[in-house]
Amino acid sequence: MFWYLLKRTLRIPFVLLSISFVIFFISKHVPQDSVINILALEGKIEQSNSDEGYSKEDYLQVAKQYNYHLPNFYIGLRPAHYPKQLSLLPEERSIEEKQLQTEKRFSLPSIQWNGLDNQYHAWIKKIISGDFGISFVDGKKVSTKIAEAFRWTIVLVLLAILLSFALGISMGVFSKTTKNKKSFEVLKLTSYFLYAIPVFWFATIMLIFFTTDDYGAWTNIFPSVSILDPREDSFFPMLLSAGKILILPLLIMTLHAFGYISRQMESSLTEEVNKLYARTALSKGLSYKEMITKHGFKNALLPIITLLSSAIPGTIAGSVIIETIFNIPGLGRLIFESILVADWNVVFGVVFMVALITSISFLLSDLLYAKTNPKIRLDLQ
Amino acid sequence: MMHTIKRILGFIQKKKRGKISLLFLFALFIVSLLTPFIANDIPIVCKSKTGLKFPVIQKLWKGSAQANMDCEWSLNPLIPYSQKTIDIKNGRFASPFSKQNTTSLRTRHWLGTDALGRDSLAGLMYGSSIALRVGLFSALIALFLGLLVGTFAGYFGNNMLKLNGLQVVLVIGLIVLLLYQLSYGFFFGHAYDGLKEFVLFLLILALGSIGILNSASLLKQTIRVPVDNIVLWIFEVYKSIPNIFFLLVLLSIFVKSGVASLVFTLSFILWPIVARYTRAEILKLKEENFIKSAQVSGISSWGIVRSHLLLNAIGPALVSFAFSFSAAILLEATLSFLGLGLSVEEVSWGSMLSEVKNNYKAWWLALFPGLALFLVISALNYIGEMIGEFYAQS
Numbered sequence: 077m078f079w080y081l082l083k084r085t086l087r088i089p090f091v092l093l094s095i096s097f098v099i100f101f102i103s104k105h106v107p108q109d110s111v112i113n114i115l116a117l118e119g120k121i122e123q124s125n126s127d128e129g130y131s132k133e134d135y136l137q138v139a140k141q142y143n144y145h146l147p148n149f150y151i152g153l154r155p156a157h158y159p160k161q162l163s164l165l166p167e168e169r170s171i172e173e174k175q176l177q178t179e180k181r182f183s184l185p186s187i188q189w190n191g192l193d194n195q196y197h198a199w200i201k202k203i204i205s206g207d208f209g210i211s212f213v214d215g216k217k218v219s220t221k222i223a224e225a226f227r228w229t230i231v232l233v234l235l236a237i238l239l240s241f242a243l244g245i246s247m248g249v250f251s252k253t254t255k256n257k258k259s260f261e262v263l264k265l266t267s268y269f270l271y272a273i274p275v276f277w278f279a280t281i282m283l284i285f286f287t288t289d290d291y292g293a294w295t296n297i298f299p300s301v302s303i304l305d306p307r308e309d310s311f312f313p314m315l316l317s318a319g320k321i322l323i324l325p326l327l328i329m330t331l332h333a334f335g336y337i338s339r340q341m342e343s344s345l346t347e348e349v350n351k352l353y354a355r356t357a358l359s360k361g362l363s364y365k366e367m368i369t370k371h372g373f374k375n376a377l378l379p380i381i382t383l384l385s386s387a388i389p390g391t392i393a394g395s396v397i398i399e400t401i402f403n404i405p406g407l408g409r410l411i412f413e414s415i416l417v418a419d420w421n422v423v424f425g426v427v428f429m430v431a432l433i434t435s436i437s438f439l440l441s442d443l444l445y446a447k448t449n450p451k452i453r454l455d456l457q
Numbered sequence: 458m459m460h461t462i463k464r465i466l467g468f469i470q471k472k473k474r475g476k477i478s479l480l481f482l483f484a485l486f487i488v489s490l491l492t493p494f495i496a497n498d499i500p501i502v503c504k505s506k507t508g509l510k511f512p513v514i515q516k517l518w519k520g521s522a523q524a525n526m527d528c529e530w531s532l533n534p535l536i537p538y539s540q541k542t543i544d545i546k547n548g549r550f551a552s553p554f555s556k557q558n559t560t561s562l563r564t565r566h567w568l569g570t571d572a573l574g575r576d577s578l579a580g581l582m583y584g585s586s587i588a589l590r591v592g593l594f595s596a597l598i599a600l601f602l603g604l605l606v607g608t609f610a611g612y613f614g615n616n617m618l619k620l621n622g623l624q625v626v627l628v629i630g631l632i633v634l635l636l637y638q639l640s641y642g643f644f645f646g647h648a649y650d651g652l653k654e655f656v657l658f659l660l661i662l663a664l665g666s667i668g669i670l671n672s673a674s675l676l677k678q679t680i681r682v683p684v685d686n687i688v689l690w691i692f693e694v695y696k697s698i699p700n701i702f703f704l705l706v707l708l709s710i711f712v713k714s715g716v717a718s719l720v721f722t723l724s725f726i727l728w729p730i731v732a733r734y735t736r737a738e739i740l741k742l743k744e745e746n747f748i749k750s751a752q753v754s755g756i757s758s759w760g761i762v763r764s765h766l767l768l769n770a771i772g773p774a775l776v777s778f779a780f781s782f783s784a785a786i787l788l789e790a791t792l793s794f795l796g797l798g799l800s801v802e803e804v805s806w807g808s809m810l811s812e813v814k815n816n817y818k819a820w821w822l823a824l825f826p827g828l829a830l831f832l833v834i835s836a837l838n839y840i841g842e843m844i845g846e847f848y849a850q851s
Contacts (some may be wrong), residue, residue: 087693094694099706106720108634108711153637183639202761272835274787276794277827393699400795401814411702412795415709423706438696 077446084442088435095431096203098423100196104148106419109166111139113212129281132165143198147190150197153181203428209421213414218425221410225430229399229406231315233391235326240333241384246382247334250375252349253365264342270335276397279328283401287324298324320339325402329394333387345374378448385441403414461772468847473844478836485833489586493517493534496579498542520640537564538576540804548574550819569821570668571812575804581825584806586831587799591719591789596782598724603731604767604774610688610732612762612771619679626666688732695729708797715791719798722789727781729774734777738770772848779841783834790830806830 098229112130115138121129133396154207158176163169202209251263285291287298299320304405315322348354349372357367396408403409407426414422469475494501505528513534538544546558553569568577572801615753616781620628695703704726711718742748742765792798793807801808806826813823 091694094690098694098808102706102710105710107710114733153633153640185641186681187633230463230536256761262706272831272838274790274827274830275660276791277810277823277830281827282825284817285815312637389699392703396701396705397791397795411705415705415797418709427698427702427706429704430699434697 077134081443082356084439088432088439091435092431093200095427096200096424099420099427101201103424106379106418106420107296110418110420111135111142111144113418114138114142117212120127136164142196145187150190150192151189152190153185154188156186157183162363163225188441199344203424207423208428211414211422212419213422214296214415218421221422222407222425222429225407225410225426226406228404229392229395229408230328230394232244232386232398232404232406233388234328236329236333236391237384237387239326239330240337241380242385243330244334244426245341245377245380246446247338247343248376250370252345253340255305255383263338267335267338267342270331272335273332275328275332275394278323278332279398279401282324282328282415298327303374310353321402325398325404329398332394333391337383337387338381341380345372348376378445380446382436382441382445385437385444388437390436392430392433409447458535463477464773465772465844466717469840471844472843478839481832481836482840486589486822488582489589489710489772492582492586493539495534496536496576496582497534498537499539500528502532503528504530504765513674528661535563536576536579538566538579540575540580542575542804544570544574544576546574547632548572550822553577553820553821556577567827568825570820571809571819571822572815575662577809577821577825580804580809581806581829583804584809584826585833586639587716587803587805587831588830591716591723592782592786592837594720595723595785597718599727599781599782600731600774600778602724602750603726603777604770606688607732607735607764608730608739608770610685610764611685611736612692612743612758613682614768615683617663617687617758618682618684620682621679623667625680628798630666639685655710673685686734687737692729699758700784700788702728703790705797708792711824714798714800716799716803719789719792726788726800730781730784731774731777738773739766742766742769772844775815776841776845776848779837779844782838783841786830790826805826 112121112135115130115134118138120131120134146160147161155176157179162172206223207400211218211221221353231313247263247267251260254260282298345368349368352374354367357371358364362370392407395406396412399406400407400412407430410421411426413422414426466479469479488495493513493516497513497516499516501511501513501534503510503512517829547566547570549572550572551557551574553567557565559565566576567576568581570576571580574714578694651668704722707722707725708714708718711722751765756764789812790807793805794811796808796811798807799805807827809826810823813819
């Protein structure tokens with residue numbers, strides 16, 4: 077068990093490292109130029125200065141400051157007749173590239189070893205020491221930005237998971253023990269709909285029909301979308317004042333997860349009820365309800381418990397849409413907005429954070445599974 | 458193969474819901490194909506002084522059609538609007554139930570209009586063709602990639618794929634060339650007349666490496682490639698980033714997003730689903746006696762994979778195909794809703810839904826596209842479940 081745990085934990089940094097390769101590769105191929113973003117941030121872009129709005133010296137200085145003059149990676153691949161370094165300025169660079177391409181139609185690839193002095197190395201070294209850099213949009217530290225956003229997401233996600241599990245498990249048991257056939261059918265259908273409905277559509281429909289009184293006075297149940305002001309210093313007063321706005325998003329996230337959980341619980345119970353021990357319990361005189369609550373329930377809960385921690389990544393993914401629709405300044409909206417403006421430091425920070433949470437959640441769910449299921453526990457040893 | 462498909466379809470139709478799902482998808486497919494002939498602002502057939510003309514076909518063929526033609530006699534589409542037709546008289550969100558500024562029942566906007574006065578029903582129909590196209594193509598590519606990788610990983614495992622020195626060199630060479638092509642283009646992307654030099658280069662490379670390796674007797678040494686571990690590693694990396702995050706990051710590479718780039722990105726996200734199913738299935742099949750006897754009787758690995766494993770694994774892969782189909786449609790709609798999917802000119806269900814964000818009173822813009830999306834997704838998921846049940850029973 078210990079070795080298994082150690083092995084699993086040691087894999088997480090390697091997964092994160094692989095992700096850093098992917099993200100770095102993508103960030104080198106996006107159309108936006110982040111040097112210009114930094115120049116704009118530092119106020120060095122003026123419309124009247126020249127065609128581009130910035131001076132060459134400023135551009136070169138910023139590019140050097142952020143290591144753009146270094147090669148990208150440890151190993152480089154380029155046509156043999158290319159010079160070691162092209163110009164850093166985008167216009168000059170495109171002219172140079174065109175010239176090099178017309179100069180020679182065909183050139184062998186040449187592989188270079190760039191050593192440790194490269195952009196990726198410099199970047200990953202900083203990240204390992206915990207420095208994610210600054211946001212190109214407002215100059216704030218990425219870690220503070222993520223921490224601020226994370227509070228909102230974690231509140232939403234944890235509350236939604238807790239509520240949906242409590243509701244879902246009890247609903248699953250209720251639908252199995254109830255004698256009323258009709259309510260069983262209704263419950264099954266509702267949980268199916270809640271699970272299968274696209275989240276963003278559900279949220280939009282709720283916003284349209286239940287935040288105004290256009291469709292009758294009773295439909296004005298929830299407050300409409302408004303902009304949260306994240307400037308207040310402490311989080312909890314802000315959360316309290318925003319509490320009203322969070323009700324609807326929380327409800328939607330809860331209901332969506334609830335549909336899934338109650339279905340799972342129901343099918344898990346069905347499986348247990350058909351087992352031999354259930355028949356034994358029935359034949360020794362227990363009522364169907366007693367059999368489920370005393371014996372079946374415990375066993376049926378096992379697969380659901382492991383769902384508990386693997387539900388976290390799924391709910392975080394769902395929060396991207398919810399947060400953008402409801403203007404909640406959480407992780408999902410942060411990554412969405414950062415991608416739109418190519419703020420790659422923030423994007424990587426968020427992806428890193430989410431990947432870490434996801435890996436830990438899956439590890440936890442495996443552990444819980446092993447903990448609750450002696451058969452698996454023995455296998456691991 | 459056809460026989461199996463017939464049996465699967467028969468099995469699905471046994472259940473009432475399966476029958477409805479199949480019929481719905483089929484109807485939607487037909488509608489999406491015929492949309493230009495059902496909803497369009499130009500006539501299908503037009504008899505003018507110069508002769509018969511087919512403006513709709515012309516537009517489909519050439520991309521544009523003559524505007525304002527004088528027809529003596531014309532056959533018009535049922536809905537006189539295309540998804541892009543702007544009806545100024547009914548602009549600014551005309552509700553389906555309100556009194557509309559139209560002349561007849563045929564020109565009425567049965568499902569309302571959006572801010573610009575574009576007809577929702579026409580948009581819904583064009584949206585269905587986009588949804589099905591994006592979903593089908595990304596699911597097909599994902600199926601292909603997933604089957605390939607899943608079979609490879611499942612069959613060869615960690616120690617069955619042995620490469621000799623030459624093969625290792627060739628594989629590494631191919632990877633380098635692929636990367637070179639991706640970042641510079643063999644001929645820098647634009648001048649493909651360097652082909653002769655390139656072939657010559659490849660020949661020299663191949664001959665040279667064979668010569669060197671032969672003299673060093675490295676050819677006989679073999680290396681075991683841990684295919685399964687590599688693939689499992691890729692799965693783990695995929696699993697640790699939720700799809701929507703990965704998708705948002707990937708999409709930012711494209712300067713202008715269209716159907717092609719979206720299909721590419723979605724299939725890149727979805728192939729592990731198929732690969733995982735296929736790998737598990739192949740692992741199960743490998744323990745079967747017929748595979749073992751095939752191995753013993755000396756059939757090559759490739760022969761076993763082709764004629765025994767793939768044929769048996771394709772059924773369960775169909776399950777994941779149905780699921781990735783619906784996942785692709787849902788992700789496309791979600792992205793378009795967020796404003797990142799297709800370009801603004803393309804009308805898709807997601808982009809129609811996103812227009813509600815400008816006016817929360819326009820319920821018809823949210824209700825109908827969302828309903829269509831929901832129905833397609835549940836139909837596809839149900840069919841996927843039923844295919845799974847079919848294979849579980851047989």
